[in-house]
Amino acid sequence: TLHDSTETPKRISIPAYSQPNNQTLRFVLLIRSSFDPLRTATTTQIIVFSSSRRLIDINIACVSNCNGNKYTITSHIHLKGQCIRCRNKKITKWKWCVGTSVVHRASSRLIYFVKDALASRLSINLDVEAKHRLRPSFTYRGSSWIYLEKNTGPTGTTCNVNPRKGDALETLFLIKCIQSHARFKPLKYCVGITRFLVEECKTDEMQFVRLPPTTIVSVKVCDNFDV
Incomplete structure (x- = not known):
């Protein structure tokens, strides 16, 4: 018996370089129920120790x-x-x-x-x-x-702005995006004008934002890998 795990963790360890080259060891594990001594199970594993192949x-x-x-x-x-x-x-x-x-x-x-x-x-x-x-x-x-x-990123997204007209920096616009198809979610929606973001990107499909003077609003849709 190499190891009795009755009172210790149920594993054994063999230190490196402790066994000779080309040695074969046959391990037999016997498990016995502590409630019913007649209930047992056995498994066997064979390990062959070989010399290092100089791998890194x-x-x-x-x-x-x-x-x-x-x-x-x-x-x-x-x-x-x-x-x-x-x-x-x-x-x-x-x-x-x-x-x-x-x-x-x-x-x-x-x-x-x-x-x-x-x-x-x-x-x-x-x-x-x-x-x-x-x-x-x-x-x-x-x-x-x-x-x-x-990763092809999200496709097929449609975004709408409501209302279509309003006062800059005063009117609260609702931007809603639907029908996004993407494998890797959650998606992020980034509302911007020209090259600037109006707010930080959010995962909400519906956002209420106040916009500076502009005629074009862009929404960039990204998955959780920023694609």
Whole structure:
């Protein structure tokens, strides 16, 4: 018996490098009811300990146009590769792939302009190689993937202003937006004139606002990813 969890947390831990290479351990878990000793259950798991393949942990971080693993085709995608706990290692090779195509090899950053406007999803892979700073003959490898979904933003929105005429900065206008189709809600409605916002963006489909002198009122509709 390696572990009896009657009075301790129901788990065991095996310290790193505590087992010899190529050793096989067979774990058998026996569960017995504390109310009925005849009610039991057993499960088995086999673990093989192997030597390290000199792998390093790689992470793909979002810089822009990838928030929430969503992207829009109106802007480029900016990603950054990061090596976790690599102070004693030097990255010698970066390879970025979109789908099955190699698109960049020069650096830890990828700036990618989407070429297929009809694609609804992108698979991006980063492969790296590194050398140990003190032992250059030691080579390390790592990989990471990220999957991005195309976000088209809200469509089909119709906004109306009532009343159609009024006094600047005095009349309270009702702006109502309907029929917004979007996958990622809640939506934000930003009321403005020319290039200026009248108020902060709100999630309310109906807003009462006082407007400065103008003949045109614009409403920008964004989803929760600001698309």
